[in-house]
Amino acid sequence: MQPILEIDGLSKHFQLHEQNKLIPSCANVHLQASAGQLTALIGPTGAGKSSVLKCVYRTYLPSSGRMLYRDGEGHRTDLAQASEHRMLALRQHDIGFVTQFLHCLPRRSALDVVCEPLVAQGMTHQTARKRARELLSLLNVPERLWGVPPATFSGGEKQRINLARGLIARPRLLLLDEPTASLDPTTTERVIELIHSIKTEGVAMLAIFHQTELVLRLADHVVELTPPLAVSDILETCTS
Ligand SMILES: Nc1ncnc2c1ncn2[C@@H]1O[C@H](COP(=O)(O)OP(=O)(O)O)[C@@H](O)[C@H]1O
Ligand SMILES: [Mg+2]
Structure with missing residues (x-):
């Protein structure tokens, strides 16, 4: 089976113009994510x-590398090069993200915030709200x-x-950034069950967990990242 996502040599750095500095944030990352499997990022x-x-x-534009995404029709898109328009469509139908922190409009009710991905996909408010209440x-x-x-x-x-909000729709690729970091043990167990059932539905997941135990329980593949060296560190190593 072909992976849904293949990342090759992905690097990202930030340029701080005022200080004339480059801040590396990830360097030379290789990984794959496949349908019905969870790839855990550790480090x-x-x-x-x-x-x-x-x-x-x-959210970040990569500095170099390829991120090949294969959609339901088998078309491949390099997410590092894709237009904003293509990215918007992929975020609406294909790629979901449970970020570390909730960003949402201040005046929407919790129920509507959760419903939003389903409504965006064309579901009626009534049906979407029923699903949101269950969740x-x-x-x-x-x-x-x-x-x-x-x-x-x-x-x-x-x-x-x-x-x-992240789990209500079934994207083809789901990104999870420490989804259980501030949950109690009972709710964490429910989230683990949900992740298992989402897996059996064929969703590919790329996830970060802060507890090693969750990696052991949920991951099919583990990719370890090491902190990238800053340019100043490299210069120091060369001159010392
Ligand atoms: N928006 C940003 N601007 C500047 N530096 C950033 C930004 N995002 C991340 N970084 C840098 O990239 C490094 C990696 O951050 P991050 O991806 O959050 O690591 P992790 O999730 O493994 O803790 C950090 O040390 C930080 O300095
Ligand atoms: Mg992090």
Whole structure:
């Protein structure tokens, strides 16, 4: 079976013009993600794990490398080169992202924030809301919060909304950045069950977990990243 995503030699650095500095965020990353399998990214803080997911979703524009994405019709797109228009379409139908922090419009209710991906795909509000209610109860979000905008929620509550929003639709490729970092053990177990069932539905996942135990339980492939060397470090090594 062909992978859904193949990343080759992906690197990203940031240029700080004021200080004339290059900050590397991930360097020479190779990995694959396939339908029904989970690829886990591991490595210390600062190794560039989140940056890889952001490059795939094109929150960040990669500095070099290829990220070949294969869609349902077998067409291949290099996400490093794709137009903004193509990326918008892929985000709507193909690629989902549960980011580390919830970003949403301040005045939308939690229920509508969760429904949004389904409505964007053309589902009626009524059906989307029914699915959202089921998922919010599964993730232990108290019913009194469903009609309230998540802006004032606690970290754990926000994370549940973020997860529900990411897991409600079934993208072909799902990116997960520490999805259980601020959840209690019971909710974490429910999320693990959800991830298992999403896998059996054929979704490819690229995920970062902060507990090694979750990597052992969920990952089919593990890719280790090491922190990229800064240019100044390289110069120091050469001259010392
Ligand atoms: N938007 C950004 N601007 C400048 N530097 C960044 C940015 N995003 C990430 N970095 C740098 O890239 C490095 C890797 O960050 P990140 O991908 O968040 O690592 P990880 O998720 O493995 O902890 C960090 O040390 C940070 O300095
Ligand atoms: Mg991170």
